[in-house]
Amino acid sequence: MAKKEEKIEYVKNGKRLDGRKVDESRSLKIEAGILNRADGSAYLEWGQNKVIAAVYGPREALPKHIQNPYKALVNYQYRMATFSVPDRKNPRPARREIEISKVCGEALEKVIFVEKFPNTTIDIFVEILDSNAGTRVAGLTAASIALADAGIPMRDLVAAIGVGKAGGEIILDLNKEEEDAPDAVDIPLAIMPRTEEIVLLQMDGLLTKEEWKKALKLGLKGCRQVYEIQRATLRKQYEAAEKEAKVGEKGEREKGEKVK
Numbered sequence: 001m002a003k004k005e006e007k008i009e010y011v012k013n014g015k016r017l018d019g020r021k022v023d024e025s026r027s028l029k030i031e032a033g034i035l036n037r038a039d040g041s042a043y044l045e046w047g048q049n050k051v052i053a054a055v056y057g058p059r060e061a062l063p064k065h066i067q068n069p070y071k072a073l074v075n076y077q078y079r080m081a082t083f084s085v086p087d088r089k090n091p092r093p094a095r096r097e098i099e100i101s102k103v104c105g106e107a108l109e110k111v112i113f114v115e116k117f118p119n120t121t122i123d124i125f126v127e128i129l130d131s132n133a134g135t136r137v138a139g140l141t142a143a144s145i146a147l148a149d150a151g152i153p154m155r156d157l158v159a160a161i162g163v164g165k166a167g168g169e170i171i172l173d174l175n176k177e178e179e180d181a182p183d184a185v186d187i188p189l190a191i192m193p194r195t196e197e198i199v200l201l202q203m204d205g206l207l208t209k210e211e212w213k214k215a216l217k218l219g220l221k222g223c224r225q226v227y228e229i230q231r232a233t234l235r236k237q238y239e240a241a242e243k244e245a246k247v248g249e250k251g252e253r254e255k256g257e258k259v260k
Helices: 095-109 134-151 209-259
Strands: 030-031 040-046 050-058 074-079 120-130 160-164 170-173 187-191 197-201
Touching: 030 134, 030 209, 040 074, 040 134, 050 134, 074 095, 074 134, 095 120, 095 134, 095 197, 120 134, 134 160, 134 187, 134 209, 160 209, 170 209
Parallel strands: 074 120
Antiparallel strands: 030 040, 040 050, 050 120, 160 170, 160 187, 187 197
8 A cells, every 4th residue: 555645844833844934044155256367256155055156347249249339238147067956967058047047137237337338248157056946046146246346336236035935835045845845936036125126036836916925025025134145245355355455555665664
């Protein structure tokens, strides 16, 4: 006689399978300026997700026939490493990667002052080194920091997070187990935090009107939390750069005094 499949309780006594509350995201750490050869870069760890982002430009768009005399072209490339998932991934770009590249590039174009850089391209490369659900929002969050690190003028950062449903509960920042729930709904959400203008919104699954209102409210709250971590990362980066510059100036003055 076949055994009955055990029903998984994704939320029990207010706690999820990994011990988080329904409105709690996974731990998020970001570091800026990690690549010397890129104009801007960032490394991000979000739960198990590990992401690296690099920005090059603005630089002349080539071949010349792709140039736009009114604005810069934003070229966003999202790729998953072959070793980023349990089963080896085909190194060729999958349809999902092409789709994510398109929507994330459009999201970032909303915040970049592209009109200031005609006939150029801003290339953003995002590589997923380790994956456990929510990689598109993780990549977008890292790319936003890399753009700021490159000194590219922006209206605001882009803060992103996933929100959705599993086991009948609206939850923040789904992990892989929750994303695979029978009733799972996944909603990648990205905003410009100062105005809360939505620059990316997708949904895989169905929600009632009330569930959607609850999910949106929770997602906006999560994006604001991500934004604070992004700001702290950049603040730390620029404080370190300022300290380094002051040490260099002091060294130059001491050197000049010795010469005299």
